[in-house]
Amino acid sequence: MHYAHGKFVWFEHHSNQRTEAQAFYRALFGWHFEENPMPDGSLYTMAKHGDHGIGGLRVSAQERGHWLGYVSVPDVDAATHTAVKHGGNVLTQPMDYGPMGRASVIADPQGAVFVLWKSAGGDAPDAPMPAIGSWCWMELLTTHDKAALTFYSAVAGYAHDVKDMGPMGTYYVLKHDGVQRAGVFQPRDIPMAIWVPYVNVPDCDAAAAKAGQLGATITLPPTDIPAVGRFALLTDPTGASLGVIAFAGA
Structure with a gap:
């Protein structure tokens, strides 16, 4: 299994x-x-x-x-x-x-x-690339990144890589058995810590615009991540947070 x-x-x-x-x-x-x-x-x-x-x-x-x-x-x-x-x-x-x-x-x-x-039945194997319209990443936005790294390392067995994001700060990639599983980031101003799931989309700008038309609030407009892709953060009409990302070269 x-x-x-x-x-x-x-x-x-x-x-x-x-x-x-x-x-x-x-x-x-x-x-x-x-x-x-x-x-x-x-x-x-x-x-x-x-x-x-x-x-x-x-x-x-x-x-x-x-x-x-x-x-x-x-x-x-x-x-x-x-x-x-x-x-x-x-x-x-x-x-x-x-x-x-x-x-x-x-x-x-x-x-x-x-x-x-x-x-009880095991986990589905990883896909080479998550399908368009499916979940592709999980990200912890936290008020204390170092404390979060210590906690999740102990609880879920994560190691982590460090990514310098320049003026934005430091991004941590959680890994388990060498596989990237989630990210940890401490924004400058965040009222509370929250896990945010991401959906893979073909066009970040189009997805964000459509989400807004459907009643979502865009909390971070489409933004480029060099060598990764373009992403946006939003809250759906019920208040739930999620992200959309279009991967570079996909």
Whole structure:
């Protein structure tokens, strides 16, 4: 059975505006949605890109929507214990989710929320290049980059590379078993730490413009990253943050 430890393998949208969220992502990325029965008798809304499930939607009582990333770990209980030891807060204790896997929900010491996850069926292998319209990167925007690096190294086993971004500051690339899995960046002014998932798009400017027309707020307009591509940050109509990126040479 294959596992890709350190990889964010699932993404879940939480909001009290599920219908609005579905309409937005359907129009922006061409996703479609299916209701799937759960072992407890409830229904889970799955987001699909083509034939592939890429995420889920859950109803939340919180006023502001958010995306929740699931990171693959070898032992959820052990990783949860380590998270607490290093200053994290457990929002949901480790529990089994029917035949699918085991998970806990954690807030890191700066408040960014994520899921520790072990799938019962293993993780999907990495694609050479994520498909257009699918998730392609995960980025932690934090209030304390050095503390975040220490925490995630302990909890998820990450090493990291350092990238000098010039006037923008320093960007850290989290790696597990030599594979790049996520980024860490400390903006100059950020009210709270947050994990932000990115979707691969063919044209960043067009995607950002369309998102704005669909009711999103563009929090960072399309910007070039030398030798990488062009990206933008936005919040969807429910308040959930995400990024879009068009890779150079793609």
